[in-house]
Amino acid sequence: MQAEQARLAIDCGGATTTAVLAWPDGTWRPLLFDGEPELPSAVLLTPAGDTLTGHRAWQAATSTPDRFVPAPRHSPEQQRLSIADTEVDVLDLIAATLRRVAEQAQITGGLPVEDVRLVVPAGWGPRRRTRLRHAAHRAGLAQPRLIEAPIAVAGHLLATGAQLPVGSFIAVCDVGAGAEVSVLRRGSAGFEVLATLADPAAGGTTIDDALTAALATPGSASSGDGARWGLLASVRAAKHALADRAAVTVPLPDTSAVVLTTAVLHEVARPVLDRVAHLVKETIAAAEISVHDLAGVYCVGGVARLPLLTEVLTEALGVTPIVVADPAMAAVRGAADAGAAGPGPVAAPPEVPVPPVRRAAAIAVPGFVSLGLISQFLLTPEWHGSLMYQEALLNWGELAMAAVFALIAALGAGTVLASTLAARNTPGNAPMGSAGSQTGTGILASASLGVAVAGMYAVVGSLYIGYPANGFLRWALLPIAPTVAVAAVMALIAVRQWRVPVGGWSQLLAFPTGTVITAGAGMALIQYSLVADRWPHLVLWIDLAGRVGGLLLGVGTVLAVVRQPILRLILGAPLTVITAALVSWQATGILGVIYAIAVAVWWLRQLWSELLRPDIPARPLR
Incomplete structure (x- = not known):
């Protein structure tokens, strides 16, 4: 095994630090510190200036308590600490523990590891994450990749065979020194955190202090005294031992030992674990789901070993949580891809489906309809006035709809092309970026193309008719602005891989051709009725054509806005009557804007229902 190919994952927790080395062939090994996989995160600064870590720090704390720091990571807002009248950078204390991990990893692997991954709480912001990176740099580690703890746990669950289908929700209850609860959803691109809440006082540190x-006897020293640190170390060991025993003996400083039973532990721990249960319920509510929508509640962290946690959560939630095997190592194993062959990320990007050839028709229809409408708009204005001065009556709604259809055609073409390229690029021959970035770039480029075509329509119309461009630009660009904004949001989602819709992006953005044909034909009939020669024997038929055109435009609007047939009937009846009645030169712009709004609503619905709040049923808890 080559160390440069190994993956080193470190979970630098508030109370303990764990680390795992994993190799591309799927083998992995926990790092052992003094024969144990859990290294206490405490440090002690000796009078000589050396830094002791782990159990050595706890052992020395009884003699030099003023130089002992039990949890350096719990001082995020303090950049410096005063230890025995010496100013010390907190990052140096954290780096001391990370340095020991790096040394042990080099001993185990044989060479320094280049692929380093640090587990961080999901609720950490950029400042705390950056400070942890700086601490890793001071420890001599390679540039680390930060992986959120619940994401790492979810990856570990998949690697160990948990059945978590795409679209399912899980809750990860991480109870170590404190508690952090996260609700995640598994999408096609991997897991995403929907909500996370933390309570530093709802964890093992509070239980240890209460025990x-x-x-403690009445004569015990204050919290900074060495005797207290010795007692606290004994209590921590006893608490872990009570996970599978009924009673243990706890030695007390300067007095006889006492027997600690599970009854005493439960009495002390229950108020703390009740806070954990309340935190779980709050997090589920923050994710805007119910507990029955969850595919599972998974408990990790050192306190998850206590059977009382399962009992308390079951009472509070009405479902039985699952304690992950070896809960203290779950996050770090997931971050290291322990047991997975290959050093890929926790969740690989999904394969993008190749769009079918028949979708070309859905692109061509709005394109040809757009060309037809703009041609009719330019060739059939109604001229009034004398030879010296003529004024043109223009169907501004037709220009607006031509611009809308041009944008729809451009978006469809660009998305299909990007999806096809992304689907056919393998990891070995991908020219640039991920499938998501290619799709997002395609959406942005095609939206820009649609805007450019709409602008070209306006400029050509201005030059051909001989009018200033202001009005043409206003009617060509403003109606498509909402749709362009929604497309930009979708492009951002594609690039960030927040969501990959079922069936691929080309299917999501395929605008229904039925509404294009119906509305386009309706506007063409309206324009014909307005400019046709009104011979007496044809007046009735010309007016009827205009009303039918208004009716068809209303039908196309309803088809774009509403999916359910019954709602289409309810909304379509009054809307088609209104659009048919509005047919006139003065109202053509209103009719075009009505349809442009309908198109924007369709895109907003796609964004909301398919990406932001997809309605995918999750596997309920049994």
């Missing part, structure tokens, strides 16, 4: 206070 220490319960066992």
Whole structure:
């Protein structure tokens, strides 16, 4: 095994630090510190200026308590600490623990590891993440990749065979020194955190302090005294031992030992674990789902070993949580892809489906309809006035709809092309970027093309008719602005891989051709009725053509806005009557804007229902 190919994952927790080395062939090994996989995160600064870590720091704390820092990571807002009248950078204390991990990894792997991954709480912001990166740099580690703890746990669950289908929701209850609860959803691109809440006082540190206070004798020293650190170390060991025993003996400083039973532990721990249960319920509510929508509630962290946690959560939630095997190592194993062959990320980008050839028709229809409408707009204005001065009556609604259809055609063509290229690019021959970035770039480029075509329509119309361009630009660009904005949001989602819609982006953005044909034919009939020669024997038929055109435009609007047949009937009846009645030179712009709004609503609905709030049923808890 070559160390340069190994993956080193480190979970630098508030109470303990764990680390795993994993190799491309799927083998992995936990790093051992003093024979144990969990290294206490505490540090102690000796009078000589050396830094002790782990159990060595706890052992020395009894003699030099003023130089002991039990949890350096819990001082995020303090850049410097005063230890025995010496100013120390907090990052140096965190780096001391990371340095020991790096040394042990080099001993285990044989060479320094280049692929380093650090587990961080999902609720950490950029400042705390950056500070942890700086600490890793000071420890001599390679540039680390930060992986959020619940994402790492979810990856570990998949690697160990958990059945979590795409679209399902899970809750990860991470109870270590404190508690952090996250609700995740599995999408086609991997897991995403929907909500996360943390409570530093709802974890093992609070339980340890309460047990220490319960066992301390009246003559015990204050919290900074070495005797207290010795008692706290004994209490921590006893708490872990009670996970599978009924009682243990706890030695007390300067007095006889006492027996600590599970009954005492439960009495002390229950108020803390009740806070954990409340935190889980709040997080589920923040994710805007119910507990029955979850595919599972998974408990990790050192406190997850206590059977009382399962009991409390079951009572509070009405479902039985699942304690992950070896809960203290779950996040770090997931971050390292332990057991996975190949050093890929926790969740690989999905394969993008190749759009079918028949979708070309859905692109061609709005394109040809757009060309037909703009041609009719330019060739059939109604001229009034004398030879010296003529004024043109223009169907501004027809120009607006031509611009809308041009944008629809451009978006469809660009998305299909980008999806096809992304689907046919393999990891070995992909020319640039990911499938998501190619699709997002295609959406933005095609939206820009649609705007350019609409602008060209306006400029050509201005030159051909001989009028200033202001009005043409206003009617060509403003109606498509909402749709362009929605397309930009979709492009951002594609690039960030937040969501990959079922069936691919080309299917999501395929605008229905029925509404294009219906509305386009309706506007063409309206324009014909307005400019046709009104011979007496044809007046009735010309007016009827205009009303039918208004009716068809109303039908096309309803087809774009509403999906359900019954709602189409309910909304279509009054709307088609209104659009048919509005047919006139003065109202053509209104009719075009009505349809442009309908198109924007269709895009907003696609964005909301398929990407932001997809209605995919999750597997309920049993």
